[in-house]
Amino acid sequence: MLTFVGETVILLELKKRYFIRLSYKGSNFHGWQIQPNASTVQEEVNKALSTVLNQAINVVGCGRTDTGVHASDFMAHFEVEESFEFDCEKLAFKLNRFLPYDIAINEIFRVKADAHTRFDAIARTYVYRITKRKNPFRKESHWQIQHVLDVAKMNDAAKILFEYIDFTSFSKLHTDVKTNNCKISKAEWLETADELVFTIKADRFLRNMVRAIVGTLVEVGRGKMDLAGFRKVIESKNRSNAGSSVPGHGLFLVKIEYPDDLRAEDV
Structure with missing residues (x-):
């Protein structure tokens, strides 16, 4: 997509957004949200996605869970460039092999560009x-x-x-x-x-x-x-x-x- 700033033409790469449906046992984690000097679910998912997709990925969760709290149905979303292609089912399989046993990826699917796991939850x-x-x-x-x-x-x-x-x-x-x-x-x-x-x-x-x-x-x-x-x-x-x-x-x-x-x- 092209955008004009004065006489300068800037090429902006569009983003694709994906939802991840996951579950986790919270016993070994200090909740979902990343925090200093503590193991969290968000940190593990970020690390796995960034490694498998070979790019920096930061997932956004549908909310926070505290230390020890579990989730059998949790949603997070992430973005990649529009031109970046992958198979959602194969990505879920690879992530499950990479992640610790107490985190499971159940589904990955593409959503609208402005869909948000936290703000769109009803x-x-x-x-x-x-x-x-x-x-x-x-x-x-x-x-x-x-x-x-x-x-x-x-x-x-x-x-x-x-x-x-x-x-x-x-x-x-x-x-x-x-x-x-x-x-x-x-x-x-x-x-x-x-x-x-x-x-x-x-x-x-x-x-x-x-x-x-x-x-x-x-x-x-x-x-x-x-x-x-x-x-x-x-x-x-x-x-x-x-x-x-x-x-x-x-x-x-x-x-x-x-x-x-x-x-x-x-x-």
């Missing part, structure tokens, strides 16, 4: 897992809790979340977001003989929001907070009034949803 779903008994195979995927919990009351409290959009009380302090408003469309606990699973879906989430909500719902389940108290926590818009954040290793990002028209074939 819904995200998280799951938090609690084990009721000691289980060595759940050490890195569940939070073990000894207390007897009133799950019915926890579900009653979870329904209160649908009545509000401002979740400042469950947000990490001093973040750089412009609003603490989120629209929650699902929040429920399911119980089995030895496990509790909390599923929550919203259009967006604040930093630490799910872990703070789970911690506060557990307070309800233990009888340390009633439903009126839970409502007051939300309305206070004060993080110090909510329960403690539960450990990150029980949290999974399980689904990211996007509009149907982002793929390149729809251009």
Whole structure:
């Protein structure tokens, strides 16, 4: 593409953008986002892509996950020059051979040039897992809790979340977001003989929001907070009034949803 600056003609190379659908076990990583002196998922994916494609690549993720948090469905995007060609299926195969075993590339596909994994997401779903008994195979995927919990009351409290959009009380302090408003469309606990699973879906989430909500719902389940108290926590818009954040290793990002028209074939 040609562009004119005064009398100078500059040739601008167009970019192609690709989405990567991946999953990872977060136990060995300090979250998704690159940070100094720490192993992160983003760093590993950047290194693998740059090596396989033989050029500097920086992927942009659909959000952040904290240390120990897992993702069975995470999206990232990257760009290459329009003239650069590769086969998406073969690239995924090569990346999986290069990446550590706890990161898996599930799909790579071309999208519209302005598609963005973070800003175009219309819904995200998280799951938090609690084990009721000691289980060595759940050490890195569940939070073990000894207390007897009133799950019915926890579900009653979870329904209160649908009545509000401002979740400042469950947000990490001093973040750089412009609003603490989120629209929650699902929040429920399911119980089995030895496990509790909390599923929550919203259009967006604040930093630490799910872990703070789970911690506060557990307070309800233990009888340390009633439903009126839970409502007051939300309305206070004060993080110090909510329960403690539960450990990150029980949290999974399980689904990211996007509009149907982002793929390149729809251009």
